[in-house]
Amino acid sequence: MATTILIANPCDAERKLLGQVLDEGEFTVIEAASIREVLEQAGSHSPALIVLDGLLWQGQALEALRQLKKLPAIQTIPVMIFANPGREEEVYDAIQAGASAWFLRKGFEIDKFLDKVRTTQGRHEVRGEPGGSNSASSTSGLPTGLEKLSEEQVLAAMRNMEYPPAFTFSINEAVTTPCARDQEARHIAEIAVRDPMMMTAVLSRAARMNLDKSIDGLADVHEAAEVLGMREFAKMAESLWPLEYNLAGLWDPGCFWMHSVATARIAGHLSKMLGLKKPGQAISAALLHDFGYYILATLFPKHYGALFSASGSIDSIHPVWEKRLIGTHHGEVADWALRHFNLPELLRSVANVHHVPGIMGQPLSGSARVLSLIVQAADQIADALFPGDPPLTCLTTLAQEFIAAFERANLSADKLMGEARKIMAELTTELVYLFPQSASRSYVYKQRPLGPALYFAPHGPELDIIKTYCNVRAEELVIMERVGRAEYPVNMPMVLNLIHVDEPAAQVETLSTIVASGLTRGRKGVVLLGGPIDKSYPSLVGEMWQLHTVPTQPATWLRMLTAVDTEPMEMSAACAAE
Secondary structure (H helix, E strand, O other): OOOEEEEEOOOHHHHHHHHHHHHHOOOEEEEEOOHHHHHHHHHHHOOOEEEEEOOOOOOOHHHHHHHHHHOOOOOOOOEEEEOOOOOOHHHHHHHHHOOOEEEOOOOOOHHHHHHHHHHHHHHHHHOOOOOOOOOOOOOOOOOOOOOOOOHHHHHHHOOOOOOOOEOHHHHHHHHHOOOOHHHHHHHHHHHHOOOHHHHHHHHHHHHHHHOOOOOOOOOOHHHHHHHHHHHHHHHHHHHOOEOOOOOOOOOOHHHHHHHHHHHHHHHHHHHHHOOOOOHHHHHHHHHOOOHHHHHHHHHOHHHHHHHHHHHHHOOOOOHHHHHHHHOOOHHHHHHHHHHHOOOOHHHHHHHHHOOOOOHHHOOOOHHHHHHHHHHHHHHHHHHHHOOEOOOOOOEOOOOHHHHHHHHHOOOOHHHHHHHHHHHHHHHHHHHHHHOHHHHOOOOEOOOOOEOOEEEEOOOOOOOOHHHHHHHHHEOOEEEEOOOOOOOOOOOOOEEEEOOOOOOHHHHHHHHHHHHHOOOOOOOOEEEEEOOOOOOOHHHHHOOOEEEEEOOEOHHHHHHHHHOOOOOOOOOOOOOOOO
16 A cells, blocks of 8 residues: 655645655655645545645744644654755754654755655654554664664774774864873873763773773773873874764764763762762763764764654653664664774673663673763763753653662762752853854753743652753742642643652542642643553643653653644745745
8 A cells, every 4th residue: 555645835836746756656645735734634644744845834834843743643743844944953943843854945856855755754653653563672664775773784884993083172182282291191081081082092092002801991081091191192192083074964063072071070070979989980981871872973874863853753762762763772882882992891881771771670790880870860960951952862860779879878969960060051161162053053042941830749859850950941940849729820830740659549649639729720731750651640630731751852841831822824825936
């Protein structure tokens, strides 16, 4: 049976032309000339893809797309924008609004158009949408023409790579900045901890020189710097290729840099607070935790693009989802790549499992287990404090094992978060200087996106990542200690965090109390749960509330809390000139 494609275009001539092209490509075509017709046709025919003209609606296409994605019957259907972006950020705005892909009108080529349609509608199955499997173990549903990635393919692509290409600024600093002889190791470490690729090169070169046979290998950046020495470091740095990247590409090197460095600095601070003997190991492991995304983005951009595009319409990013989509996950890719560079198993293990829940159940060495908990915590803190919501970012609570260790050590959550905020503020300033194009992307906030908001987390821990996330994005976050008679304006949205309320009966009791207090009446809200959502919960809280489980992509519900409701717009019926 032929795959059905819906062409949404107000221009009769273009609609017929695209319809003929798709018909010859053995697709079944249905047409729509307005948003109303899109709703009717999509609801009646459940097409595998909507091709939405993004230029002819005179700037209204993004709002139209957002409206489509609000409707349960349509929101799972992938949408491909057909337009020439008027500005660089327009592509990212479309992805954030729910688009799965973008195809340029300029230089239109039939074969490329059909390939893009096949690839994009192929993701329909990957997400567990109509016509595809939603099983976590399913291996079908890869986008058309996208081969599953294997370890052999990754290593083959890296065969001639002695060291990974690094950021130009770190290469220049390594080659040109002098230092006193007694400060060489510190100087090398300070440069390495600002660039994941430079760190990889330092550890790789030091491992070859040292041939460390200890159980953890040479994983401490400070020890590696001692082994390397300034002369060997400068020689190695001169051999590095500068990293080349497309400023308008899907991968954002600036946000990758900032998140990696922030996670490393927070992990280093955490390890010192917890009394670890080698905080340099935590710094190295944290800096390299997302190295797999770097490998995917630079060597396998189509696979990275598949993750990027598909993430726009799902609630949670996790290794099982990534593996089902591209055959592996970025933690596993990092493991393979770091082994190619001869880095120790300790660092590879941490990179592999840093997004896997339940670290204590993983077959890890004792030191890898401890480092994994620290890196996971630092990763979540860095995400919560980041002044934006980049794609492929997921938020969850800190592991109970980490919270227990933190509390046993009688450490101060305020002190930790104060230092973490200082780190993020410094790196935000550097981001503007080093990567101005990253700082100007639409998902990096110029101001707090959320006005005054309510937050209630019964039995929540002192280290509450969800509260931190909301606090960074709200102009004012009113923390409710209990449900009382206090009156709050209905235009203040609410986040109800029930992650730490384990028993369903207790969840129902809390929800019922919230509803009885009148807090849900006329107010937008989000309920976050740590487990499956009971089918009775939606009717209990009402239509203006959403329910999500963690891990969650918080940007999905943050947009709902900040959105201003509008009536569906009619698309212009006239053809506009390009």
